[in-house]
Amino acid sequence: MGVRTPQLETEIIAILPRLRRFARSLTRDAADADDLVQITLEKALNKLDQWQTGTRLDSWMYRIMKNAWIDEVRFRQRQSERFAPEALGEAVGRDDPGYEKRLRALEIDRAMQTLPDDQRLAVALVLVEGLAYKEAAAVLDIPIGTLTSRLARGRTALETLLNPQAGET
Amino acid sequence: MNWDDETLGAFLDGEADARTMTQIEAALLQDDALQARIERLRAVRRALGERFNPVLSEDLPEHLVSLVRSSAAPSRPARPAASGGFAARCLAWFTAHGVPVAAALLIGVGTGVVMAPGAQDSDVGLARGEMVLEGRLASLLDRPGPGDQAGAATQIAFMHTDGRYCRTFTLADTAGIACRTDAVWQVEHTAPARSFDDNTVRTAASALPLDVLDRVDAWISGDPLDREQETEAAARGWQAGPD
Numbered sequence: 001m002g003v004r005t006p007q008l009e010t011e012i013i014a015i016l017p018r019l020r021r022f023a024r025s026l027t028r029d030a031a032d033a034d035d036l037v038q039i040t041l042e043k044a045l046n047k048l049d050q051w052q053t054g055t056r057l058d059s060w061m062y063r064i065m066k067n068a069w070i071d072e073v074r075f076r077q078r079q080s081e082r083f084a085p086e087a088l089g090e091a092v093g094r095d096d097p098g099y100e101k102r103l104r105a106l107e108i109d110r111a112m113q114t115l116p117d118d119q120r121l122a123v124a125l126v127l128v129e130g131l132a133y134k135e136a137a138a139v140l141d142i143p144i145g146t147l148t149s150r151l152a153r154g155r156t157a158l159e160t161l162l163n164p165q166a167g168e169t
Numbered sequence: 170m171n172w173d174d175e176t177l178g179a180f181l182d183g184e185a186d187a188r189t190m191t192q193i194e195a196a197l198l199q200d201d202a203l204q205a206r207i208e209r210l211r212a213v214r215r216a217l218g219e220r221f222n223p224v225l226s227e228d229l230p231e232h233l234v235s236l237v238r239s240s241a242a243p244s245r246p247a248r249p250a251a252s253g254g255f256a257a258r259c260l261a262w263f264t265a266h267g268v269p270v271a272a273a274l275l276i277g278v279g280t281g282v283v284m285a286p287g288a289q290d291s292d293v294g295l296a297r298g299e300m301v302l303e304g305r306l307a308s309l310l311d312r313p314g315p316g317d318q319a320g321a322a323t324q325i326a327f328m329h330t331d332g333r334y335c336r337t338f339t340l341a342d343t344a345g346i347a348c349r350t351d352a353v354w355q356v357e358h359t360a361p362a363r364s365f366d367d368n369t370v371r372t373a374a375s376a377l378p379l380d381v382l383d384r385v386d387a388w389i390s391g392d393p394l395d396r397e398q399e400t401e402a403a404a405r406g407w408q409a410g411p412d
Contacts, residue, residue: 005312006313006314006400007312007313007400007403007404009237009238010400010401010403010404011404012237013229013234013237013238014404016229016233016234016237017224017225017226017227017229018225020224020225020227020229021221021222021224021225024221024224025217025221034230034233037233038232038233038236041233041236041237042236045236045237104216104219104220105220108216108217108220109220123217126182127213127214127217128217128218128221132184133179133182133184148175148178148179148184149175151175151178152173152174152175152178155174155178155210155213156174156210158213158216158217159209159210159212159213162212162213162216163209163212
């Protein structure tokens with residue numbers, strides 16, 4: 001059973017960068033991502049007694065974030081379309097040195113948003129967070145076979161979206 | 170042989186079985202189409218990394234940190250400059266940890282002989298031919314800050330000149346120094362704890378015999394750790410950090 005101590009708080013803060021990255025890969029933008037991180041932290045701190053000491057704290061918090069995202073955040077994500085490259089072009093100008101990089105970032109964000117939720121979660125946990133299949137399957141409460149199937153479909157879809165010029169082989 | 174994307178993905182993720190890994194590696198040497206396919210799939214992970222990994226080096230939003238830290242102890246007072254001998258530095262350490270002198274006195278008495286209820290079998294063990302601390306004492310040493318539990322206590326944490334973290338402890342009528350060696354607290358030095366048979370005022374550190382204090386003085390690198398340093402060290406499992 002987890003007890004809130006300064007040491008445990010330090011461990012949670014050490015996980016925060018990865019939680020923010022996971023959230024960023026699930027949500028539309030940085031503001032929604034940090035909203036999700038905040039909700040996750042509040043839920044985790046409120047039920048620390050449910051965390052089994054000796055088990056992975058990061059996996060436990062990934063799971064809370066996954067549930068929070070599914071239950072709450074996804075349904076109140078802002079509806080405005082924020083991924084138009086034209087809008088970016090107007091905002092920063094094509095001669096901005098970071099333009100190409102930011103455009104690529106938006107392409108990836110938009111590609112992730114097109115994935116069904118279950119595929120996006122599998123991609124985020126394995127390809128972004130680097131979890132082993134077994135760990136990711138545990139976070140998602142699904143068999144490994146289901147995880148690998150979702151991951152493969154997600155990866156193939158992203159590959160097509162991000163490399164349209166390469167065509168089908 | 171044709172592999173589906175699920176198998177190729179498992180290959181890229183290092184999750185395919187050994188036989189499949191070998192087969193694909195061999196095929197890649199002579200199959201250009203397979204090479205191209207693998208490279209396109211590999212590019213997905215690379216693109217995601219380039220997009221999202223920079224988040225790891227961003228400054229953490231203060232509101233998220235303070236949410237986690239809301240139950241933390243009152244902020245630590247500025248650490249007095251250590252000067253003079255070891256006793257002075259011990260007092261500085263207790264001050265830095267926000268331990269009032271009165272509490273320090275209680276710790277000192279509690280960790281000495283006066284309240285010692287006796288060591289338990291589970292407090293000490295052997296590992297690789299060395300004596301190591303286990304059970305409640307090891308748990309106390311794992312946590313940052315001074316600890317005191319039924320006759321087992323820890324007082325000072327410091328960096329040994331050999332790069333290990335070490336902590337002083339008292340256990341019933343014994344005092345000593347244990348240093349973090351891999352995943353255990355290895356006992357490096359022991360001595361009889363000081364017995365208090367007079368009414369003189371003493372500091373917490375004085376629960377430790379001079380023999381132990383002298384040994385700390387001989388081994389210590391710099392000053393004893395302050396609370397923040399102890400918390401950081403504890404979060405790393407008391408393994409030396411990059412700095």
